[in-house]
Amino acid sequence: MALRDQIGPDFGDYGGRYMPESLIATLDELSAEYEAAKQDPAFAAELARLQATYTGRPSIITEAPRFAEHAGGARIILKREDLNHTGSHKINNVLGQALLVRRLGKTRLIAETGAGQHGVATATAAALFGMECTIYMGEVDTKRQALNVARMRLLGAEVVPVKTGSRTLKDAINEAFRDWVANADSTHYLLGTVNGPHPFPTMVRDFHKVIGEEARRQVLELTGRLPDAVAACVGGGSNAIGIFHAFLDDADVQLYGFEPGGHGIASGKHGATLSQGTPGILHGTKTYVLQDADGQTMESHSISAGLDYPGVGPEHAWLRDIGRASYLPITDDEAMSAFRLLCRTEGILPAIESSHALAGAIDLGKKLGRDAVILVNLSGRGDKDVETAGAYFGVLNGEAATESPADAEEAQS
Amino acid sequence: MTEVALTHVDSAIARANAERRGALIGYLPVGFPDLATSIDAAVALAENGADVLELGLPYSDPVMDGPVIQAAAQSALHAGFRVRDVFTAVREIRARVDVPALVMTYWNPVVQFGVDRFADELAAAGGSGLITPDITPDSAAEWVAASERTGLDRVFLSAPTSSDARLRMAADSSRGFVYAVSTMGITGERTDVDAAARTLVARLRNAGAATVCVGIGISTGEQVREVVGYADGAIVGSALVHALADGGVRGVAEVAAALSAGTRA
Numbered sequence: 279m280a281l282r283d284q285i286g287p288d289f290g291d292y293g294g295r296y297m298p299e300s301l302i303a304t305l306d307e308l309s310a311e312y313e314a315a316k317q318d319p320a321f322a323a324e325l326a327r328l329q330a331t332y333t334g335r336p337s338i339i340t341e342a343p344r345f346a347e348h349a350g351g352a353r354i355i356l357k358r359e360d361l362n363h364t365g366s367h368k369i370n371n372v373l374g375q376a377l378l379v380r381r382l383g384k385t386r387l388i389a390e391t392g393a394g395q396h397g398v399a400t401a402t403a404a405a406l407f408g409m410e411c412t413i414y415m416g417e418v419d420t421k422r423q424a425l426n427v428a429r430m431r432l433l434g435a436e437v438v439p440v441k442t443g444s445r446t447l448k449d450a451i452n453e454a455f456r457d458w459v460a461n462a463d464s465t466h467y468l469l470g471t472v473n474g475p476h477p478f479p480t481m482v483r484d485f486h487k488v489i490g491e492e493a494r495r496q497v498l499e500l501t502g503r504l505p506d507a508v509a510a511c512v513g514g515g516s517n518a519i520g521i522f523h524a525f526l527d528d529a530d531v532q533l534y535g536f537e538p539g540g541h542g543i544a545s546g547k548h549g550a551t552l553s554q555g556t557p558g559i560l561h562g563t564k565t566y567v568l569q570d571a572d573g574q575t576m577e578s579h580s581i582s583a584g585l586d587y588p589g590v591g592p593e594h595a596w597l598r599d600i601g602r603a604s605y606l607p608i609t610d611d612e613a614m615s616a617f618r619l620l621c622r623t624e625g626i627l628p629a630i631e632s633s634h635a636l637a638g639a640i641d642l643g644k645k646l647g648r649d650a651v652i653l654v655n656l657s658g659r660g661d662k663d664v665e666t667a668g669a670y671f672g673v674l675n676g677e678a679a680t681e682s683p684a685d686a687e688e689a690q691s
Numbered sequence: 692m693t694e695v696a697l698t699h700v701d702s703a704i705a706r707a708n709a710e711r712r713g714a715l716i717g718y719l720p721v722g723f724p725d726l727a728t729s730i731d732a733a734v735a736l737a738e739n740g741a742d743v744l745e746l747g748l749p750y751s752d753p754v755m756d757g758p759v760i761q762a763a764a765q766s767a768l769h770a771g772f773r774v775r776d777v778f779t780a781v782r783e784i785r786a787r788v789d790v791p792a793l794v795m796t797y798w799n800p801v802v803q804f805g806v807d808r809f810a811d812e813l814a815a816a817g818g819s820g821l822i823t824p825d826i827t828p829d830s831a832a833e834w835v836a837a838s839e840r841t842g843l844d845r846v847f848l849s850a851p852t853s854s855d856a857r858l859r860m861a862a863d864s865s866r867g868f869v870y871a872v873s874t875m876g877i878t879g880e881r882t883d884v885d886a887a888a889r890t891l892v893a894r895l896r897n898a899g900a901a902t903v904c905v906g907i908g909i910s911t912g913e914q915v916r917e918v919v920g921y922a923d924g925a926i927v928g929s930a931l932v933h934a935l936a937d938g939g940v941r942g943v944a945e946v947a948a949a950l951s952a953g954t955r956a
């Protein structure tokens with residue numbers, strides 16, 4: 279069977295549905311509606327219309343030659359999900375699920391968010407479809423992504439800061455499930471990545487696979503061949519699976535997921551679930567988890583709120599185990615220097631999440647050399663990160679950046 | 692390897708029912724506020740009227756729990772709770788009171804410990820079985836096999852939204868009792884027990900469940916009385932945890948006695 283044809287509930291030993299009985303009927307209802315929608319040409323047509331007229335699909339690709347000089351001279355091609363309406367790939371999944379919710383006759387959307395991009399996309403869809411919206415966000419993340427909190431509120435959503443556990447993304451997911459158990463008759467939990475119980479990993483993957491389908495065609499058109507490697511950052515894994523999926527059966531295309539290495543693997547402060555975790559169950563699915571010997575989930579650490587998660591989608595766990603994709607950590611500092619490099623060489627301000635993929639691409643380019651073509655998923659834009667990056671580089675409040683662009687480029691090469 | 696004779700939960704419930712009263716099943720987390728106090732509190736709960744103990748295994752991501760139990764679990768984890776403490780607690784409690792003890796646990800800690808190893812150690816400690824809130828029988832083949840092998844009870848949950856087919860599956864797969872979730876929601880004290888509970892219990896009986904206990908949102912003797920009017924037992928959690936947090940072991944004893952008064956018509 280083609281790898282691309284794999285669907286849930288199970289991805290090898292991973293996936294499934296480990297959930298309270300109270301949510302099973304709701305998940306069954308969702309699975310059935312999704313199956314029905316897949317057979318309905320009107321659903322596909324409506325989604326295509328929204329992608330074209332609202333999101334702005336297809337997103338373009340941009341070759342980044344000045345950036346590539348710092349990446350061994352390989353050709354670096356960016357898939358510009360940052361140019362989507364709302365500023366990231368998250369909208370692809372949100373619009374797909376929102377259309378399903380309308381079919382289900384439900385009137386309220388809830389979602390978790392880390393960086394706030396999924397929350398913003400969900401709040402946007404709620405406004406567009408005239409639905410109520412509540413977003414759960416770890417208290418730590420509401421502070422480091424304050425701009426997105428304001429955006430969600432401006433769009434009419436209620437944002438609930440979650441103060442339990444590690445106060446980040448994993449706890450926001452717990453809180454969203456608790457809301458869903460109590461309100462499932464009117465409410466849909468619009469999960470923002472390719473994890474959770476079946477059908478989420480398959481359904482969210484399907485809504486994002488357009489990224490890779492477009493990019494595969496676009497790279498072929500531009501270069502006359504397939505890329506040697508595809509790079510994406512991995513939090514829960516949605517932008518990564520979105521760009522990987524079209525290439526799964528192209529055996530010569532290497533697939534790389536870059537995970538948050540935080541302060542470095544040795545420090546223990548990271549979120550590198552696939553490289554450092556072990557198989558377990560979290561948030562309704564069997565997958566790799568950062569956990570202690572007792573199966574208690576450990577806190578992850580990353581400068582990037584959107585990658586700060588101790589679990590990962592089960593399809594990635596499977597792709598890792600069968601050796602089809604490789605997952606490597608990128609530290610906060612490596613991501614931030616790639617962030618600055620893209621700003622200064624290409625005039626593109628990337629999300630800190632996506633900067634992990636850029637840093638990975640620099641390493642890949644150096645390894646693969648001049649003839650290589652590397653496709654990078656630029657999953658989001660960095661407007662939301664100006665505060666964090668500004669503080670990191672000391673350029674807020676009129677402070678002068680001490681390094682010139684030349685220094686920055688020097689440091690990279 | 693398990694020489695300890697297992698105590699079955701259904702016989703404890705049947706004994707209560709034979710005395711013309713409903714069973715009281717009381718929940719407290721192990722390790723809250725510390726291991727020794729949690730053991731004393733569970734003993735006090737048993738001595739003040741609980742027919743079955745439900746000992747919670749603190750977990751980092753308790754999606755079925757409301758604020759009171761979440762806070763207790765988090766505090767137990769901060770205080771250094773380890774999974775093996777559950778076996779210590781069960782052993783000590785069973786040495787002090789003759790009341791069956793079920794462990795209520797989210798699934799990942801059991802998987803990491805090893806399902807068979809967990810079952811063996813629980814049985815050896817004198818535990819009766821498990822209540823598993825985040826796995827359903829169709830995802831629990833390994834646990835069904837381990838409980839068959841060891842003779843442990845296994846309590847699965849059922850919900851007002853469960854289909855008849857799923858209620859039959861819960862009834863067929865459970866041993867001890869079937870846990871009827873009174874309302875669509877998480878644990879916590881509520882002023883009224885949802886009317887959905889009565890319907891669910893009737894549907895479970897039609898589905899062949901011999902013993903049905905109702906939980907979620909029950910926090911007073913009055914509510915216990917109402918529930919045991921149609922179910923075999925009432926399960927109380929947050930109110931007891933709340934009592935332990937505020938009034939210590941004595942607080943648990945008082946609330947347990949008040950809840951227990953509700954088991955008699």
Ligand SMILES: Cc1ncc(COP(=O)(O)O)c(C=O)c1O
Binds near residue numbers: 366518583
């Ligand atoms: C721009 C961007 N990229 C990536 C991610 C990580 O999510 P995923 O791994 O599901 O793509 C996020 C999450 O917030 C994001 O905002």
